[in-house]
Amino acid sequence: MDWGDRQMKKEKLSYVGKSVKRKDALLKVEGQSRYADDYVFEGMLYAAAVRSPKPRIKILGISGAKAEKIPGYVTLVTCKDIQGVKQWPIVLDDYPFLCEKESKFEGETVALVVAETLRAARQAAKLVRIKYKELPFLTDPLKSLEKKSLKIYGSDNVFSRFIIKKGDAKAAMKKADITVKDEFSTNYQVHGYLETQCAIAVPEPGNLMTVHSTTQCPFYVHDAVAAVLGIGYNKVKIIQTVTGGGFGGKEDVPALVASHAAICAVKTNRPVKLVYDRKEDFISMSKRHPSWSSVSYGAKKNGKITSCIIKYVLDGGAYSTLSPIVLWRGAVHAAGPYKIENILIEAYAVATNKVPSGAFRGFGQPQIVFAQESLIDDLSAKLNIDPMDLRLKNVLVPGAKTSTGQKIEASCGLKETLLAVRKKSDWNKKIKNKKSLGEKVRGMGVSAVYYGVGLGAKGKFLDRAGAYVNVFRDASVNVNVGNTEMGQGALTVLSQIAAETLNAPYKNIRVQEVDTSKVSDSGPTVASRTTLMSGNAIIEASAPLRNRIFSMAKSMLLKKGSKSSGAMTAFQGMFSMGGKKVSFNEVVAECWAKRLKMGEQGWHIAPHTTFDDKNGQGNVYSVYSYNANIAEVEVDKETGVIKPIKMTCAYDVGKIVNPALAEGQAEGGILQGMSWALYENLVYKNGKMLNPNFTDYVLANTNDKPEYDIIFVEKFYDRGPYKAKGMGEVPLIGMAGAIGNAVKNACGIRIKKVPLLPEDVWSRLKNKNKEKVK
């Protein structure tokens, strides 16, 4: 089978492109799906973390004397119990599994208590006494960058820095007819996955360890558990349990939770469950990085953007974790999806004594997109050009070059997405005739987004994925993959791809949750890469099976008396030719009768990518997805409250494998982006998180839901499975920018901070009125 054939030529697709029902929906609605905390093992103990009470301390001693008195107390676990490596291997390896001499943020795990019950473990953990001396600490990333500042990481508090340089941005800025410059900031975002972190480590004789973990990235957990226990990879098995949301929050940190459970399990030689309550999940698990940025654009009078200069700073928190790669994705996309000849981007991820920031849907892009898309609107105002027209004039099209000098290939529908939302939202009419109802004014704003699918040049060595496809004698099919279902619908979409490729009935396919002993390390389930990477791996595994099944079908049809003149068609589990039919089940039975090989492996690697560290130039991603958003909001001038009304959003994510699921990704991403833009406000004071709960950290609920209008512009990607690209993160990225622009359009106020709080809108409006009176 060649690539042309697998794209089915003009053949009708059986399952791809259809809204087939989710594979996991029935068990989920019945309350029968088993999440990590739902498992109980014979003899299982419970662990609870002992956490640092202060932003930065020198640890002088740890005493479990009081904790020991709690009935059910089993043991206290400290860094001395670690038999393998002490530092968590991730990117820069600066994060200790358990603190030894110093703790760098409030909430960091210093030790663990193991007990017979969860209550006893938590109660005893509270009674463990950490003897410490408080150390000076940093909370503001801009202060961390100052030369004279206290040093908490390396010689300059910088985890990572990148430069993207093209042309001569400073000279071009001087020559520009019009320039704009401003500073922006964004606050944290908490993932708020409804299922908190949890892992159960089950030791077995012979130094074996199985960990059941709620995770996006079982192979990261595998790396960490093998390292912390100091045992071979082949003695560790990670089984992903049904995962109650991830959004990046279950990318890296589940490895830490699982490692803690594993250390406890080795010490006690019994299964140990470690489950977080919501508060400890808030204070110790990863977050979206707070950001600060300074952005400037220069343009000609006719609207051609000629220059972009950006300084971008991410608050990485106490340890580097994923900050270097989050920063990298943010930096290479920072100038926006525009053709600009002259670029200068400097980006820094900086240490502070707060919870380590990490991956969150969009991965360093939403923060800078808010800044950059806000400023594009301000540029359009200064140029007196409609913001939609300004974007249409400058956006990336096939053949144009990005800020890293990468030439955009054929699968690029950014212009089409902008045109689609302009038409669908009635932009031209509404933007001129703004609605105003007393104190309530309406406005609309646009944003344009591009998103490099997959891990790109900085993650290319992890950008591979495997699959094992096994066709049983009864024609049921088992598929093992290395990427996870976390709610987005991977099990369903990958089943569709397997069914399509094998011409098996959809119901015959079972894609399993990841077990690291079944498939080779397939990298993380991040970067909107699962459909693309695991999808292609399934197609590659299925290719030889398909050949066997299809030729067996043909010979069976010929035996049945079919005339071979016509081509055989394969549709939804049925093969037909010359008026005769044979089913997938019959064909598979015959393959088995002939002792054909019915299990195969696939391995897909991402196309080559490049990045030059000196100037930030290169073909950084193998393909991009594109998106345009129009937000309509209503601002109450009396209170400053912003009410989201309608979001019209168009996406080019290649072929849509399952429209209903894709819509679900869009709606969920839009709301999550909107919730960050308007409501979610994590408050730190002197290194202490003040609102680590859903009462004081507010997430959007049903009453906040806007109207959604979702459009898909399918620009096929030839190297994608059935021409698909990647979708998951795209919908969130541009929401804050579009909403900020809509607020500006509604009431003339530019808010340069996320979240856009009512008090800020209100006070700015008040000042504006005062200025008017004067």
Place this chain on the structure above:
Amino acid sequence: MKMEKNNMNKKKSPVFFSLKCVINGEKIERDIDSSVTLLEFLRNDLNLKGVKEGCGEGECGACMIIVNGMAVNSCIMMAIQIHGKNLITIEGLKDKDKLNRIKKSFIDEGAVQCGFCTPGMIISAQALLKKKPKANINDIKEALSGNICRCTGYEKIIGAVKKCAEG
């Protein structure tokens, strides 16, 4: 059924309470530790794992169950408070022998993603439709406003409930 112990008191031994109630149509009589929450009791003692803990403080709705017709957060109730009452959890929500119509609608309308909020959502919807069979969109939004979903953007959840309200 696997029991998980809940004794926590340092010196005092736990105070036991003879609980009688009806859960999912089944009479339950048990001596329980009076300090356990309803959520702990349902999950650990009765193995009703469809009742989820999302926040432990009554903010997210993942642990919702129906007590005497009302949807309540089981994480902020004590188990002893259900004495003499009638409970329905997600496991017990059935239309005779068939799949409950709200559950079916959630599947058909694509209202399920990670699934962790799903049982609580369905419970809230059930309590609403029992009281108000022809609930409108605003009724639905209001009734589900105590249930957080971080995946779906609520559109398909509200749509799934609306479909049952009309039908």
